Amino acid sequence: MTTIFDKILSGQIPCDEVFSDNKCLAFKDITPQAPTHILIIPRKPIKSLKDITKEDQELLGHLLLKGTEIANAAGLESWRTIINTGEEAGQTVFHLHIHIIGGRKLSWPPG
Numbered sequence: 705m706t707t708i709f710d711k712i713l714s715g716q717i718p719c720d721e722v723f724s725d726n727k728c729l730a731f732k733d734i735t736p737q738a739p740t741h742i743l744i745i746p747r748k749p750i751k752s753l754k755d756i757t758k759e760d761q762e763l764l765g766h767l768l769l770k771g772t773e774i775a776n777a778a779g780l781e782s783w784r785t786i787i788n789t790g791e792e793a794g795q796t797v798f799h800l801h802i803h804i805i806g807g808r809k810l811s812w813p814p815g
């Protein structure tokens with residue numbers, strides 16, 4: 705099934721791009737939950753963390769590393785890295801994505 709993120713990857717839908725390479729794309733969330741709210745998605749169409757395999761190990765490390773580089777470039781001292789997995793956990797787009805959220809005090813535990 706094609707998701708909104710597939711359409712962003714193919715250029716059908718525009719995004720506010722932050723970073724791009726041959727493995728991933730990072731862009732600003734359309735409904736930011738904090739002053740900085742960036743999504744990092746793999747170009748590979750993986751639905752969620754439920755669907756990863758050993759083959760994705762390097763890619764997942766790459767996404768996390770880019771998350772740190774992007775958070776540092778945004779000047780964040782603290783941030784939260786979130787991967788919602790499955791509907792009950794709050795996943796609404798079924799193309800794997802990492803949220804980088806920061807720039808304000810964040811509460812815990814999540815709702």
Ligand code: 5GP
Pocket residue numbers: 708717719720731732733734735736743787788794795796797798
């Ligand atoms: P999830 O709830 O699946 O973890 O996160 C999906 C995120 O995608 C949400 O934070 C939502 O605001 C964001 N989002 C949904 N559609 C679009 C879109 O068309 N463009 C951008 N930039 N973000 C989107």
